[in-house]
Amino acid sequence: MVKGHKISYSHKNYSILKGVDVSVDYGDMLVIVGPNGAGKSTLLNVLAxxxxRNTEDIYFKLKRFREWDVLDLSKNKAKFSQHHNGDIPLPVREVVLMGRYPYFDSIPRPADLEAIEEAMKEVGIWDLRDREYNLLSGGEKQRVHLARVMTQMRNEIAHKLVLLDEPLNNLDVKHQYQVLELMSGFAKKGNTVVTVLHDLNLAARFATRVLMMKNGTVLAQGAPGEVLTAEIISEAYGFPCSIWMHPVRQQPVILFGN
Incomplete structure (x- = not known):
């Protein structure tokens, strides 16, 4: 689905990514974790x-990005960014409708309106549809943009890709779980999700694969139980931790500190 080999990236003579290898398959939910400055968001931007620079090394569905038609690519791939334009003087439904722009020229079709309704209900913002976007809280805006991404991916194409950069910012616990359960369900349908998270316990709960970064390199990648060990986490973050197993789900639970 998505494969990159020896990805390197520098900005103003500062090396941010150093020979990173990534491979994500259909049905995977890859969570990228690591300390601040590890290169997580930069790697996600390269994969998106x-x-x-270096995108010639990135393959999506066995094709380099430069081989894709722009319109076709927008129907196969969508990206959720952690930074959004703070001033969008539109009602929520119009912001979500932006996700359907690849599907119509000037006037949305009934299928487009149905898609945004389904996406807003799926994300849990249907009751906000007539609210002005600029008057929403930070968490509500996050969910609006998630609905925009999901409405962009509402089509019959198989094996789509969604990339999310810290999608849980400003969200309370309930909505954090709601977002990750939605993304996990999307991946289980044969699609692929790549997301950057800070919460290692949520990564352990939802990821099928974890990629741990440090100083622009991959420290470890694999199943959550293989990557989220006390040794690897302590090396990545420079801070002690212990690992316990969840009594019901039998997944790692990370406790920081001595």
Missing amino acids: NEIS
Whole structure:
């Protein structure tokens, strides 16, 4: 589905990514974790084809990004960014409708309106549909943009890709779980999700694969139980931790500190 080999990226003579290998398959939910400055968001941007350098090394569905038609790519791939335009003087439904722009020229079709309704209900913002976007809280805006991404991916194409950069910012616990359960369900349908998270316990709960980064390199990648060990986490973050097993789910639970 998505494969990159020896990805390197520098900015102003500062090396941010150093020979990173990534491979994500259909049905995977890959969670990228690591300390601040590890290169997580930069790697996600490269995988999303938002950084032009080195994208010749990135394959999506066995094709380089430069081989894709732009319109076709927008129906196969969507990206959720952690930074959004703070001033969008539109009602919520119009912001979500932006996700359907690849599907119509000037006037949305009934199928487009149905898609945004389904996505807003799926994300739990249907009751906000007539509210002005600029008057929403930070968490509500996050969910609006998630609905925009999901409405962009509402089509009959198999094996779609969604990339999310810290999608849980400003969200309370309930909505954090709601977002990750939605993404996990999307992946289980044969699609692929790649997301950057800070909460290692949520990564352990929802990821099928975890990629741990440090200083622009991959420290470890694999199943959550293989990557989220006390040794690897302590090396990545420079801080002690212990690992316990969840009594019901039998997944790692990370406790920081001595």
